[in-house]
Amino acid sequence: MKSWFLAARPKTLPAAVVPVWVGAMPWLVDGDPLTGSWLLFALTLASCLCIQIATNLFNDAIDHRKGADTAARLGPVRATASGLLSPRAVMTGALLFCGLAAALAIPLILARGWPIVAIGVVSLYFAYGYTGGPVPLAYRGLGELFVIVFFGFVAVLGSAFVQSGELEDWKSWRFGAQCGLYSAILIAINNLRDIDEDRSTGKRTLAVRFGPRFARFEIGMMGALAFTSLQLTSRGLGPAILIGVLLLILVHSLLASAVQRTPPGPIYNRYLGFAALQLLLFALFVTLREAFA
Numbered sequence: 001m002k003s004w005f006l007a008a009r010p011k012t013l014p015a016a017v018v019p020v021w022v023g024a025m026p027w028l029v030d031g032d033p034l035t036g037s038w039l040l041f042a043l044t045l046a047s048c049l050c051i052q053i054a055t056n057l058f059n060d061a062i063d064h065r066k067g068a069d070t071a072a073r074l075g076p077v078r079a080t081a082s083g084l085l086s087p088r089a090v091m092t093g094a095l096l097f098c099g100l101a102a103a104l105a106i107p108l109i110l111a112r113g114w115p116i117v118a119i120g121v122v123s124l125y126f127a128y129g130y131t132g133g134p135v136p137l138a139y140r141g142l143g144e145l146f147v148i149v150f151f152g153f154v155a156v157l158g159s160a161f162v163q164s165g166e167l168e169d170w171k172s173w174r175f176g177a178q179c180g181l182y183s184a185i186l187i188a189i190n191n192l193r194d195i196d197e198d199r200s201t202g203k204r205t206l207a208v209r210f211g212p213r214f215a216r217f218e219i220g221m222m223g224a225l226a227f228t229s230l231q232l233t234s235r236g237l238g239p240a241i242l243i244g245v246l247l248l249i250l251v252h253s254l255l256a257s258a259v260q261r262t263p264p265g266p267i268y269n270r271y272l273g274f275a276a277l278q279l280l281l282f283a284l285f286v287t288l289r290e291a292f293a
Contacts, residue, residue: 152180
């Protein structure tokens with residue numbers, strides 16, 4: 001069980017939880033009992049978590065098959081590459097989680113129709129296509145773009161659509177961009193940490209293509225873009241909004257500064273924790289603001 005827990009990569013799961021939370025919260029905390037559904041929220045969250053775990057399992061097995069996880073790895077131990085689990089078992093586990101994600105989405109399809117089918121099919125394909133298939137995104141320098149699109153716009157707007165049945169709320173689009181940017185910081189830090197290993201194995205991430213200076217600039221810029229699009233006003237919540245903003249500024253400033261002054265190494269695993277904390281703080285900020293807006 002410990003090996004499966006390792007392969008599921010629990011530290012990455014906030015990137016699946018936060019977009020669903022942020023997309024649904026405006027309808028769940030608005031004080032109107034006729035809007036929002038906690039049951040649909042729970043099903044959406046569970047389905048997205050299954051897709052994230054499936055993505056991680058596919059990644060674990062496929063990276064091992066392609067030789068991308070080597071003995072020089074600086075990140076956490078990979079279950080397949082270390083021999084804790086067989087590639088076949090990990091691939092089978094990934095497919096089972098894909099099936100579970102589809103089963104959990106059935107009530108969502110019944111509630112909202114074909115758009116959920118479209119979102120689900122594309123998301124399930126890219127759970128595999130992120131590292132596998134004819135054009136593996138992670139190997140083509142498209143990892144950050146993938147995260148912004150799927151862990152930002154698709155997840156947030158899809159969750160909002162489940163709650164409201166519409167996609168005309170521009171606030172959800174803004175939240176999608178912010179979630180995507182904060183989530184992509186996780187990938188950028190991961191790629192900067194693994195730049196030497198990825199370069200040696202032919203994994204052409206943006207860090208490999210453009211170098212560590214670009215990767216550090218990318219991390220700082222994505223956090224700055226996410227912050228500058230925050231909506232800071234809210235009735236009756238001035239001090240809390242201010243505290244939330246200051247915390248986001250502090251965490252990102254510390255993170256960007258640490259990445260700037262530290263060469264890639266195992267300490268970047270700790271920086272990933274800061275990036276995950278930043279994402280969770282953003283979810284808290286949105287929840288408080290929407291509850292009192």
